[in-house]
Amino acid sequence: MTDPGDTPPTVFVLFGASGDLAARLVLPAFFRLAQEELLPPQWQLIGSGRRKLSDDDFRAHVHEKLTEFGPKPDDGPWEEFASRLHFASDGFSVDDPGRLVEKVEQAEQELGDGDPSSVQRVHYLGVPPTAFGPTTEALGAHGLAERSRVVYEKPFGTSLESFRKLDEAVHQVYDESFVYRIDHFLGKEATQQLRALRFANGLFGSSWDRHHVASVQIDVPETLDVADRAEFYDETGAVLDMLVTHLFQVAAEIAMEPPATLSSDDIAQARADAVKAFRPLATSDVIRGQFDGYRDIDAVAEDSDTETFVAARMYVDTDRWRDVPFLMRTGKKMAESHQKVSLIMRDPEGGPYCAPGDTGNPECADIPQRGNVIRFDLSGDGELGISMNIELPGSQSELTTQWTTIPLHDVHGGDPLPPYVRLIHDILLGDRTLFTRPDGLEDVWEAAGAALDGSAELHSYEPGSWGPREALQLAEPVGWTLGDQ
Numbered sequence: 001m002t003d004p005g006d007t008p009p010t011v012f013v014l015f016g017a018s019g020d021l022a023a024r025l026v027l028p029a030f031f032r033l034a035q036e037e038l039l040p041p042q043w044q045l046i047g048s049g050r051r052k053l054s055d056d057d058f059r060a061h062v063h064e065k066l067t068e069f070g071p072k073p074d075d076g077p078w079e080e081f082a083s084r085l086h087f088a089s090d091g092f093s094v095d096d097p098g099r100l101v102e103k104v105e106q107a108e109q110e111l112g113d114g115d116p117s118s119v120q121r122v123h124y125l126g127v128p129p130t131a132f133g134p135t136t137e138a139l140g141a142h143g144l145a146e147r148s149r150v151v152y153e154k155p156f157g158t159s160l161e162s163f164r165k166l167d168e169a170v171h172q173v174y175d176e177s178f179v180y181r182i183d184h185f186l187g188k189e190a191t192q193q194l195r196a197l198r199f200a201n202g203l204f205g206s207s208w209d210r211h212h213v214a215s216v217q218i219d220v221p222e223t224l225d226v227a228d229r230a231e232f233y234d235e236t237g238a239v240l241d242m243l244v245t246h247l248f249q250v251a252a253e254i255a256m257e258p259p260a261t262l263s264s265d266d267i268a269q270a271r272a273d274a275v276k277a278f279r280p281l282a283t284s285d286v287i288r289g290q291f292d293g294y295r296d297i298d299a300v301a302e303d304s305d306t307e308t309f310v311a312a313r314m315y316v317d318t319d320r321w322r323d324v325p326f327l328m329r330t331g332k333k334m335a336e337s338h339q340k341v342s343l344i345m346r347d348p349e350g351g352p353y354c355a356p357g358d359t360g361n362p363e364c365a366d367i368p369q370r371g372n373v374i375r376f377d378l379s380g381d382g383e384l385g386i387s388m389n390i391e392l393p394g395s396q397s398e399l400t401t402q403w404t405t406i407p408l409h410d411v412h413g414g415d416p417l418p419p420y421v422r423l424i425h426d427i428l429l430g431d432r433t434l435f436t437r438p439d440g441l442e443d444v445w446e447a448a449g450a451a452l453d454g455s456a457e458l459h460s461y462e463p464g465s466w467g468p469r470e471a472l473q474l475a476e477p478v479g480w481t482l483g484d485q
């Protein structure tokens with residue numbers, strides 16, 4: 001991580017500071033950054049909300065949430081951290097800025113060492129998506145957009161139309177270079193490894209195409225329920241919550257052509273170009289599912305047809321990936337929780353070994369199915385894995401599949417960080433590499449095709465299963481590498 005020592009004094013405004021995202025992800029990330037000494041030398045955080053809270057009330061709230069979600073305040077430096085927390089009550093809108101403008105001015109007087117205009121502002125919109133537009137407009141109207149970066153949570157739009165409307169509203173106030181749209185899967189440690197493994201290793205870079213890869217799988221089953229956020233979930237569903245956001249961005253990281261450099265512009269451009277090449281999903285390429293019992297949850301409509309599961313088979317229309325299925329799957333209340341990205345390598349041809357059932361050479365010896373896989377585990381600190389077919393040591397002549405793994409927390413000298421810690425650090429330093437751009441997002445809606453247009457049938461599935469049976473057929477002939485293939 002880059003030393004933040006040169007970062008100017010910073011006022012960080014957290015809209016939605018009393019909400020769930022702030023409690024579970026943003027405030028813990030801030031505290032971790034303080035622990036790692038990765039915050040600017042001079043900073044203050046102002047929570048913003050419609051309720052009335054004093055600074056001390058807010059500090060008590062943050063203490064309670066850190067105690068619940070970690071890192072624990074007792075691990076320090078809590079007192080120092082708490083002294084930099086403030087709260088601006090009474091909301092923030094074009095008509096009424098509440099207490100926010102005066103709180104920001106006060107912070108800038110304290111931080112600016114006689115020059116408040118030397119203080120940079122970061123506005124983090126941890127509010128419901130419907131509040132993105134009005135809050136941005138209010139930032140412009142009350143002069144708080146000056147000297148600032150603005151951060152949007154996902155989803156940034158729920159359709160092409162709402163995306164364009166929001167994008168226009170944001171650009172009325174902000175130049176694109178100051179806008180940071182979060183997709184936290186891009187901030188995961190193992191996602192960074194996709195680029196490193198491929199572009200820094202000739203062995204893998206030369207295999208990264210349709211000649212060597214039979215199928216790409218981005219598999220994110222979750223055992224998680226939705227009962228504690230049912231209202232949000234019933235309006236959103238798995239396609240918007242996960243598929244066209246996180247899974248598509250990871251697919252773009254895999255599918256991208258080599259960027260000219262590692263600059264943030266080149267990488268974001270490569271990712272955006274990859275999304276542009278996604279072929280719109282056809283109805284036969286999408287399986288939507290809903291777990292049995294979903295409609296009995298409070299706050300879920302009795303006749304809800306929101307999907308809690310989606311599997312999709314996408315093709316990327318570039319010469320590199322022609323005819324290689326990108327299989328994506330995610331759902332709630334499934335059998336197991338994983339976040340695994342796998343490149344399943346093609347079986348060898350023309351030699352003494354071949355795939356089971358290969359009729360070309362009746363003499364050849366069978367190799368294990370899906371024996372050669374490059375895998376990225378995005379969960380937790382992340383892990384890389386490669387499976388190979390090797391000769392079983394001993395007297396018998398037999399192949400077996402063996403995995404070799406690199407858990408990222410074991411890498412000597414490394415210090416894996418949770419995605420929100422990494423992303424907030426990048427925002428403070430002005431590095432936009434891991435954030436989405438409007439050109440990349442606009443094409444997402446086109447690619448979503450049948451996943452969003454309502455043409456894909458809704459199947460039911462048993463809680464604790466791997467989803468509807470139909471999703472298994474989607475992955476044939478290679479099959480999913482997880483679960484009951």
Ligand SMILES: NC(=O)C1=CN([C@@H]2O[C@H](COP(=O)(O)OP(=O)(O)OC[C@H]3O[C@@H](n4cnc5c(N)ncnc54)[C@H](OP(=O)(O)O)[C@@H]3O)[C@@H](O)[C@H]2O)C=CC1
Binds near residue numbers: 022130155
């Ligand atoms: N929770 C999560 O795990 C994740 C959330 N997100 C995204 O983060 C954002 C916030 O999510 P979450 O914290 O769960 O949501 P919440 O419903 O908890 O809302 C956050 C806060 O925003 C304020 N708020 C609510 N409605 C409005 C409004 N109309 N205008 C202004 N402020 C409002 C409320 O504070 P007050 O009443 O004090 O004003 C509330 O506490 C959303 O965009 C969500 O999609 C993204 C990934 C994960």
Ligand SMILES: O=C1O[C@H](COP(=O)(O)O)[C@@H](O)[C@H](O)[C@H]1O
Binds near residue numbers: 222241242
């Ligand atoms: O954004 C979201 O992501 C989580 C899964 O990601 P994790 O890294 O927090 O495990 C998902 O459960 C949630 O539904 C979705 O909104």
